Amino acid sequence: MNQATAALIVIGNEILSGKVVDTNSSYLAKELRALGVALERILVIPDDVDVIAEAVLDYSQRFRWVFTSGGVGPTHDDVTIAGVAQALGVRVVRHPVLEEQIHKFSSGEVDEARLKLAEVPEGAELIYGDELAFPVLQARNVFILPGIPELFRAKFQALRSRFRSAPFHLRVVYLRAAETALVPYLNATLRAFPGLLLGSYPKWNDPEYHVKVTLESKDQSYVEQALAHLLAQIPPEMVVRTE
Amino acid sequence: MNQATAALIVIGNEILSGKVVDTNSSYLAKELRALGVALERILVIPDDVDVIAEAVLDYSQRFRWVFTSGGVGPTHDDVTIAGVAQALGVRVVRHPVLEEQIHKFSSGEVDEARLKLAEVPEGAELIYGDELAFPVLQARNVFILPGIPELFRAKFQALRSRFRSAPFHLRVVYLRAAETALVPYLNATLRAFPGLLLGSYPKWNDPEYHVKVTLESKDQSYVEQALAHLLAQIPPEMVVRTE
Structure with a gap:
């Protein structure tokens, strides 16, 4: 897997049910091409832990880099972290640095819903960028990005330079x-x-x-x-x- | 598989490489939802026979209906028919009705490139619609649609009524x-x-x-x-x- 290949997994019932038009795919396709990276798959799947885990496991073995889009908020349908963890055979844990950041940002008490935002697949790294309030999560070769287009783009821009390859x-x-x-x-x-x-x-x-x-x-x-x-x-x- | 489930496989290097923005996915997602059909996957893959075959085989077993978009023209990169045939374990053959239609439509000699448009997975059915110059191909539970958005939509409209299910x-x-x-x-x-x-x-x-x-x-x-x-x-x- 020396080649610069990638796959994108978009997690979102809202896209499959026609409520929201996915724009992250075409954005990432253009960006990766400009960097010389061959995007080999775009897969849109439901908010389902087992389906996410199956796709992440498969693609993380086949391709050099995997990106996920969506499913990282505080609600019941945000199950991407659990899916990636299951794929990689690790637990979901609260990252102490994220937990501290959430406490710092929150005025008043910090409830369970907010603390869900500190959850990561065990062993995940935090990647910081100048423009980012919150770091990007990387678990092995999987980059976990939010589905909101403005955030997806900002987080990808923080990562961008690491994917530069021979251009097409x-x-x-x-x-x-x-x-x-x-x-x-x-x-x-x-x-x-x-x-x-x-x-x-x-x-x-x-x-x-x-x-x-x-x-x-x-x-x-x-x-x-x-x-x-x-x-x-x-x-x-x-x-x-x-x- | 009594449930009204579906998957869409988009075949297209041009989408993965960011040259063309796929609009067939969001169109089909909305249409299927309005019909009461749960779209469970959207997968974009390269123009590669083996990759197409793997995806079609998997999804045609998991979901009630599978749609493909793209890869059905006369050129070297149009390999969807071969991929679907490989998935279903059948040969690629020239359909006599399509061959006759191509001869009728063509002024002058009919070359190999034109006759490629008569190729189908063996056993495929032709579905005609009032607005269609050329029928839709159905191979088992797989509907083979062209990638050009105007044609994709016209062909889906000819099929539409067969997917009506209990609404959401x-x-x-x-x-x-x-x-x-x-x-x-x-x-x-x-x-x-x-x-x-x-x-x-x-x-x-x-x-x-x-x-x-x-x-x-x-x-x-x-x-x-x-x-x-x-x-x-x-x-x-x-x-x-x-x-």
Whole structure:
């Protein structure tokens, strides 16, 4: 697992039931790509300890980094900490530093509900950031992030620099042609450049183009050579522009 | 598996790499909820036959209905049909009806790329709809939908009526209070109504409310009783409004 791979597990009945549109996934996908990390899975699951534990166990073994989004508040449906702990085979404990912080922040008595916010999978580390009131929890290779988009983003930004990897180099060709007409050209380029990440995306009802073709690699000159190979085959009148 | 449960598998490197924002998930989540179907998983995976097959096999056994989105065009990265076929242990074959339709629609010669659009997992059924130029593929309990949002929606609408189940009844309470302060009330209502689907969602920077609490059940009077139970406990000054 030397490769820079990641998975995101979104915990949220509110997303599965259509009450809330998840925006953390697309945010993280863009951020990780810019860092050179290959996001291999996005999984949305219910607020269920066993389901969370199964997903975290599976992905933490398959991928280098796992992110969770949601389920970390004080209420009955916030069971992410318990799920991660179960996945990693550790207990849920109150972290003394978090407990102290909660006492400091709270005016008046600190009830059980507030103290639930100090719970962590045993052995978890606290990661601090300049902009963060509350640290990020890391349990082995699992980063536990809150579901509220503003907090999810702020916490990811505090972690961001640790995921920087070799970047992906991307070139894009916009085409006016039926996707089926492009197949022979795409296949020929893929045969010549088998390590190329080549995508073909038809667009519906766009006045400018019909198909967007993306070429990617961590090797910049490989992408440029593959692009030249592709453009040498495609009839020029089909090409709208390249990026 | 008498229960109305479902899972969605989104096949798309373009989503995992942050190039395209997936909107089919939130669309399907809302539609299924309105039909009374519990969406239990949303999984986004790469364009990889083995990964697709693993996910389809798992979910088609766990849930009553499985939907796939994407990966059904003519290019090298369109491998959903092969993945579903592998999951179900059948071959990929050309469907004679689809092949005939492609010949009819195509002016001039029909190449291999076009004929790829006639491929199906062996034994798949074709589902026609009034608004559809091309039928939906159903392989056992798996409905294979295209990723292009306009087509995904049109095809789901053609299927929609077959998923109608007992509806969920939803009530919502908007509150101005710290979520921690609500925990005792929520827990008491959940103890009295253990079958209740109870959600608590803090909202950041909203001038109107701080927490949205959702109460749901397929039994309408149960929800109404649970709502009354909850409102009888919460100090009235915390309640902004109910829906």
